């Protein structure tokens with residue numbers, strides 16, 4: 001290929017979600033040439049990968065995308081799916097990013113002076129690359145799913161829309177993180193009989209001492225704490241999100257209460273016996289429920305301490321007292337005998353950065369970086385959970401991270417000879433020679 005036909009960009013951003021567009025906002029402010037490659041439609045995950053009754057878990061005031069803070073009349077409410085989509089459509093308009101939709105990045109490899117980016121639209125050269133392709137790539141479904149009877153309908157949480165999607169009969173929901181707990185509740189409220197394999201996810205209260213727990217934690221500085229100061233350090237990136245909901249104005253999700261109302265709770269799903277019908281569960285339902293409650297009470301206790309130390313006038317609070325206990329641990333369940341006709345897998349997603357050909361991954365395939373900056377000069381990540389703070393992978397913290405990366409990118413751009421066209425730079429001349 002002739003070098004003159006290779007498009008050149010100072011910065012290529014992979015992914016047109018809120019992270020990619022946030023970065024574009026700041027790169028435009030820096031006056032830096034860039035392009036955003038998005039393999040589907042910008043911001044599509046909020047309309048294509050959320051269930052019908054989805055609403056934010058985080059309060060509206062935490063929707064703080066750059067130049068586009070939440071401006072509605074319900075800052076302490078929780079936007080529903082359609083409202084989120086509208087909020088994001090307005091954000092997209094305000095950023096007006098140089099977007100290339102329907103362009104999938106298929107390979108990025110370092111090259112002298114930058115990176116060669118191969119996409120479904122051809123090849124280009126980028127001085128710097130930002131991976132903003134999200135943290136939820138490949139839906140995780142365990143191998144035992146292959147051995148379930150074909151009569152059982154199986155879907156992943158990413159494909160769950162509503163109860164009507166599933167055949168009549170009991171639904172097995174596997175996993176009780178944010179998605180699993182909310183989908184189990186959605187089915188339960190729709191009158192479906194739910195069997196829930198409860199996982200290790202922690203939970204937290206929606207409201208405590210007269211306010212949303214998020215408001216207290218914000219005052220306590222939790223959302224400004226960098227990952228380097230978290231007690232778990234980078235280990236916190238592996239944590240499952242606490243389950244709680246914003247539905248109907250926000251409330252706790254109490255699985256014990258669901259059990260009282262008829263939901264059938266089991267421990268962690270561990271396997272399927274050779275008969276292809278009998279599910280095996282870890283006989284520690286009581287333990288996982290207790291642990292989730294301990295986290296719930298622990299967070300509330302930290303709020304109590306904060307209130308006491310400052311002498312804040314707030315209504316009294318009390319520790320959560322379990323409203324239900326499992327009568328006995330059950331380790332097996334027959335799919336046929338129990339009447340389960342469908343399974344919703346809510347056990348998360350695996351990262352897929354297979355198209356990024358750069359030595360920046362640890363043994364588990366997770367990128368290694370400091371605040372999004374990798375050891376490969378000019379290569380960055382944005383939008384990942386706890387990239388820098390709790391809000392890095394959410395609406396609340398991505399702006400801060402994007403602004404930081406835009407500054408780093410501008411500094412590198414300046415140090416490499418800002419003002420000169422890319423092709424005039426010595427390193428890039430080498431690349432052109434290599435590609436010619």
Ligand SMILES: Cc1cc2nc3c(=O)[nH]c(=O)nc-3n(C[C@H](O)[C@H](O)[C@H](O)COP(=O)(O)OP(=O)(O)OC[C@H]3O[C@@H](n4cnc5c(N)ncnc54)[C@H](O)[C@@H]3O)c2cc1C
Nearest residue numbers: 015017018019038039056057058104105133134383394395
């Ligand atoms: C079920 C669920 C509920 C959530 N609830 C909340 C909440 O209440 N509050 C909150 O603040 N956050 C919430 N989040 C977290 C977060 O806000 C979202 O995950 C958000 O979508 C992250 O934005 P992003 O831009 O980082 O990634 P994404 O939205 O995933 O965007 C990445 C984009 O990259 C594109 N892409 C990927 N690979 C390529 C490629 N090779 N080439 C080109 N394009 C590519 C994708 O098509 C996608 O559009 C939730 C997440 C989930 C999954």
